[in-house]
Amino acid sequence: MKKRICIIGAGPSGITALKNLKDKDLEVVVYDRNLDVGGNWIFSENISHSSVFETTHIISSKTLSQYEDFTFDDFDATVADYPSHDELRRYFQAYAKHFNLYPFIEFETEVKYCKRINETQWNISIVQNGKERLEKFTDLVVCNGHHSVPRIPDYPGKFSGDFIHSHAYKKAAPFTNKRVLVIGGGNSACDVAVETSRVSKTTAISWRRGYRIIPKFFFGLPSDVVGARSAWLPLRIRSWFNDILLKIMLGSNKLYGLQEVKTKFGATHPTINDELLYKLRHGKVHPKVDIDSVDGQTVSFKDGTKEDFDTIIACTGYILKHPFFDSSFIDYSSGAVPLYLKMFHETYHNLFFVGMFQPLGCIWPGSELQSKLLANYLTGTWKMPSNISKLCKKEITHPHYRQIDTPRHTITVDYHKFRKALLKQLPKNWIHKTPKTQKAYHD
Ligand SMILES: Cc1cc2nc3c(=O)[nH]c(=O)nc-3n(C[C@H](O)[C@H](O)[C@H](O)COP(=O)(O)OP(=O)(O)OC[C@H]3O[C@@H](n4cnc5c(N)ncnc54)[C@H](O)[C@@H]3O)c2cc1C
Numbered sequence: 001m002k003k004r005i006c007i008i009g010a011g012p013s014g015i016t017a018l019k020n021l022k023d024k025d026l027e028v029v030v031y032d033r034n035l036d037v038g039g040n041w042i043f044s045e046n047i048s049h050s051s052v053f054e055t056t057h058i059i060s061s062k063t064l065s066q067y068e069d070f071t072f073d074d075f076d077a078t079v080a081d082y083p084s085h086d087e088l089r090r091y092f093q094a095y096a097k098h099f100n101l102y103p104f105i106e107f108e109t110e111v112k113y114c115k116r117i118n119e120t121q122w123n124i125s126i127v128q129n130g131k132e133r134l135e136k137f138t139d140l141v142v143c144n145g146h147h148s149v150p151r152i153p154d155y156p157g158k159f160s161g162d163f164i165h166s167h168a169y170k171k172a173a174p175f176t177n178k179r180v181l182v183i184g185g186g187n188s189a190c191d192v193a194v195e196t197s198r199v200s201k202t203t204a205i206s207w208r209r210g211y212r213i214i215p216k217f218f219f220g221l222p223s224d225v226v227g228a229r230s231a232w233l234p235l236r237i238r239s240w241f242n243d244i245l246l247k248i249m250l251g252s253n254k255l256y257g258l259q260e261v262k263t264k265f266g267a268t269h270p271t272i273n274d275e276l277l278y279k280l281r282h283g284k285v286h287p288k289v290d291i292d293s294v295d296g297q298t299v300s301f302k303d304g305t306k307e308d309f310d311t312i313i314a315c316t317g318y319i320l321k322h323p324f325f326d327s328s329f330i331d332y333s334s335g336a337v338p339l340y341l342k343m344f345h346e347t348y349h350n351l352f353f354v355g356m357f358q359p360l361g362c363i364w365p366g367s368e369l370q371s372k373l374l375a376n377y378l379t380g381t382w383k384m385p386s387n388i389s390k391l392c393k394k395e396i397t398h399p400h401y402r403q404i405d406t407p408r409h410t411i412t413v414d415y416h417k418f419r420k421a422l423l424k425q426l427p428k429n430w431i432h433k434t435p436k437t438q439k440a441y442h443d
């Protein structure tokens with residue numbers, strides 16, 4: 001039976017899935033509700049799919065944040081170590097143009113509902129130009145992203161100031177002269193606090209535990225490039241070494257008025273920021289502990305202190321959502337996500353996820369490798385292991401990092417170990433830089 005494959009999403013993961021499936025001459029249609037390629041990296045001042053803000057630059061360096069089929073040198077060698085959101089948008093769009101992918105993407109098309117009929121059929125409801133229609137496919141590849149549905153915290157009491165989530169934070173200007181409280185210790189919280197502190201009356205940051213702040217550079221090199229040099233070491237030793245290095249370079253969190261770190265390296269998703277510690281020591285950002293309750297504009301903290309704020313920006317992360325599935329079919333919004341190589345389902349062998357993992361590093365190089373493996377599976381040159389159920393369970397019981405049990409820590413992988421595991425399944429000559437012509441696609 002001829003395969004007809006649907007991909008949801010034309011972000012960094014969806015375009016590499018499309019490229020690699022087209023490389024194997026498969027029939028593929030991509031649906032994306034956006035106007036163009038880029039997903040999260042299409043900045044908009046209005047609320048949209050994207051969660052980046054005006055000043056976002058990536059936290060993984062370009063050296064470890066590129067497709068091997070189309071590197072930053074292939075795109076624009078002058079791009080800085082940590083590209084901006086706009087450079088990334090242009091990079092992803094250039095990838096799609098270079099590999100002639102646009103004809104296979106239907107934009108402004110929302111996937112509403114996906115029903116798996118059997119091993120060889122999916123019924124997919126899409127909305128295009130305001131009209132809903134049903135399309136049939138043999139296989140479904142999900143690349144809808146996992147950083148766009150906000151996780152909103154709840155506190156006793158009612159806050160009467162402005163309350164937004166970081167998904168809605170676009171730029172610092174609206175917070176000029178405001179008393180701002182930022183919640184969270186992840187990358188959004190630290191970036192947002194640094195940005196608002198440039199214009200606000202006061203900015204405070206509330207952490208519910210101690211986090212390591214990893215600088216973007218060590219010894220003049222991007223920190224992930226330095227980290228990659230010890231990738232051959234066992235993870236336990238690498239993590240121990242990283243902890244020591246950070247302690248030597250930054251000292252303890254107490255020096256900055258922050259809570260001490262009580263977890264091992266990798267036990268929480270890393271926060272990478274060069275400016276937060278500087279802002280704390282310059283009195284521009286004030287450290288606070290977890291929130292106890294709110295009342296009017298007053299926030300009470302768990303150490304007994306109280307302070308008034310005009311605005312709260314909750315940078316409390318995102319929910320893993322697949323609104324186009326019945327929740328009885330797939331619901332990964334909390335708890336373990338049992339997929340082999342974070343992509344293959346143990347029972348549904350015509351359903352795949354690409355990019356649905358959280359590396360300590362960049363996502364799309366891993367998406368590229370997953371896509372190549374998927375292409376080999378769909379063309380029969382790679383066989384799914386017969387013990388897939390066992391392998392799915394093993395990924396849950398033997399994670400790369402033992403992380404603290406909070407909602408954001410369900411799909412973590414170590415960049416280097418994950419890459420190695422995927423490469424093990426691929427042939428040696430897996431890099432394919434030559435674009436297929438439109439003619440080749442239609443032959
Ligand atoms: C502020 C911020 C900074 C980040 N920085 C980094 C970084 O430095 N390095 C890194 O690796 N990652 C980073 N990330 C993570 C980010 O999720 C990935 O970089 C990347 O965008 C993942 O690509 P993706 O294609 O899987 O998902 P997305 O980029 O989210 O793309 C998903 C696409 O699916 C489409 N879509 C979703 N649902 C539907 C539907 N029902 N119908 C049709 N289309 C749909 C969307 O329109 C979108 O185009 C960051 C995230 C945020 C929020």
Ligand SMILES: NC(=O)c1ccc[n+]([C@@H]2O[C@H](COP(=O)([O-])OP(=O)(O)OC[C@H]3O[C@@H](n4cnc5c(N)ncnc54)[C@H](OP(=O)(O)O)[C@@H]3O)[C@@H](O)[C@H]2O)c1
Pocket residue numbers: 056057058059060147152153154166183184185186187188189191207208209268269290315316317318358406407408
């Ligand atoms: N510049 C960049 O490249 C950049 C910028 C922003 C984000 N990102 C990426 O985008 C993704 C999402 O990052 P994120 O920072 O938005 O989310 P995140 O990594 O999920 O971090 C959320 C933070 O909020 C805390 N939190 C959650 N619920 C809370 C509650 N009820 N009360 C108090 N604290 C709460 C979490 O605490 P716990 O530790 O307890 O879980 C964590 O500190 C990550 O992959 C990140 O690397 C990158």
